[in-house]
Amino acid sequence: MSSKNKYERIDEEIKGYTQEEQPGTEHTMDPAPIYDAEYYKGSGKLKGKVAIITGGDSGIGRAVAVAYAKEGADLVIGYLDEDKDAEETKKVVQSYGVKCEIKSFDVTKKSECKELVEFTVDNFGKLNILVNHAGVQYPTEDLLEITEEQLKTTFETNVYGFIFMAQAALPHLEKGDAIVNTTSVTAYRGSPELIEYSATNGAITSLTRSLSANLADKGIRVNGVAPGPIYTPLIPATFDAEKVEKHGHETPMGRRGQPSELAPCYVLLASEDSSYMTGQVLHVNGGGFTTT
Ligand SMILES: NC(=O)C1=CN([C@@H]2O[C@H](COP(=O)(O)OP(=O)(O)OC[C@H]3O[C@@H](n4cnc5c(N)ncnc54)[C@H](O)[C@@H]3O)[C@@H](O)[C@H]2O)C=CC1
Numbered sequence: 001m002s003s004k005n006k007y008e009r010i011d012e013e014i015k016g017y018t019q020e021e022q023p024g025t026e027h028t029m030d031p032a033p034i035y036d037a038e039y040y041k042g043s044g045k046l047k048g049k050v051a052i053i054t055g056g057d058s059g060i061g062r063a064v065a066v067a068y069a070k071e072g073a074d075l076v077i078g079y080l081d082e083d084k085d086a087e088e089t090k091k092v093v094q095s096y097g098v099k100c101e102i103k104s105f106d107v108t109k110k111s112e113c114k115e116l117v118e119f120t121v122d123n124f125g126k127l128n129i130l131v132n133h134a135g136v137q138y139p140t141e142d143l144l145e146i147t148e149e150q151l152k153t154t155f156e157t158n159v160y161g162f163i164f165m166a167q168a169a170l171p172h173l174e175k176g177d178a179i180v181n182t183t184s185v186t187a188y189r190g191s192p193e194l195i196e197y198s199a200t201n202g203a204i205t206s207l208t209r210s211l212s213a214n215l216a217d218k219g220i221r222v223n224g225v226a227p228g229p230i231y232t233p234l235i236p237a238t239f240d241a242e243k244v245e246k247h248g249h250e251t252p253m254g255r256r257g258q259p260s261e262l263a264p265c266y267v268l269l270a271s272e273d274s275s276y277m278t279g280q281v282l283h284v285n286g287g288g289f290t291t292t
């Protein structure tokens with residue numbers, strides 16, 4: 001019988017529990033998500049670059065921040081209101097010898113997206129990479145229970161916010177720069193209880209393709225990552241305890257993913273290693289879901 005790796009072991013340790021509010025908190029998660037893979041060594045792929053990561057204080061965004069730091073990028077982390085997680089992310093990122101600023105903002109407000117970009121340019125003089133990652137979901141089993149307010153919040157955060165950030169960033173982006181959008185496996189396979197959320201991810205996937213075509217002549221590439229079930233604050237903050245415990249067990253790999261397992265894809269899509277890729281989505285989901 002083969003021995004279990006660290007991802008399989010942590011998966012077994014996770015018991016059902018929930019958090020009361022969305023966005024959730026990473027510092028209260030036990031076991032803590034894996035966001036920094038020791039085996040991942042940077043090689044200067046993003047040296048001299050400046051990146052904004054929305055939703056970068058926790059979860060997948062935090063793992064992306066750490067990998068970008070290892071690759072030499074200076075960072076601005078935008079997040080809604082969880083200062084403790086953001087401070088911790090800043091500390092870890094700075095430990096890799098790069099600069100990092102954190103800023104609370106509301107991605108649903110166009111003016112605040114513009115302010116986040118201006119804050120970045122004021123601090124670091126430029127912007128090369130935008131990672132659109134901030135998002136929300138409100139699992140609802142009955143279509144009739146999706147309120148207008150829930151629909152509005154989900155679309156304003158997950159779709160309007162991505163477009164506001166891209167609009168704010170565009171005047172600063174130059175040939176060779178990149179946008180990376182987080183979509184979801186739910187855009188491809190649907191979800192019976194994440195109806196409007198999976199629709200926003202379908203929109204993000206289409207946005208990625210359209211924006212890539214729109215910006216290709218400027219030499220700005222736009223790609224996406226579609227995570228499957230990943231252990232982040234979003235999960236206990238939105239699913240019930242049973243779902244949290246079994247998250248990802250339906251995948252062919254039989255477990256959820258850890259944030260550190262996605263970060264290399266975000267590095268690839270932001271760096272020159274993917275210079276001939278645009279309008280594409282990378283799928284990190286434990287296997288088996290439709291990816292066309
Ligand atoms: N965890 C998972 O299994 C999956 C997550 N995703 C995507 O990942 C993203 C969520 O990130 P995770 O790393 O999972 O969880 P997370 O809970 O760590 O991140 C959510 C982030 O969104 C930010 N946010 C929420 N509303 C905001 C607002 N109005 N203004 C500014 N920031 C706001 C929060 O501050 C937080 O940083 C979403 O885009 C989601 O669709 C996609 C597929 C699977």
Ligand SMILES: CC(=O)C(C)=O
Pocket residue numbers: 137184185186227228229230
């Ligand atoms: C939150 C989400 O997109 C999944 C796949 O769980």
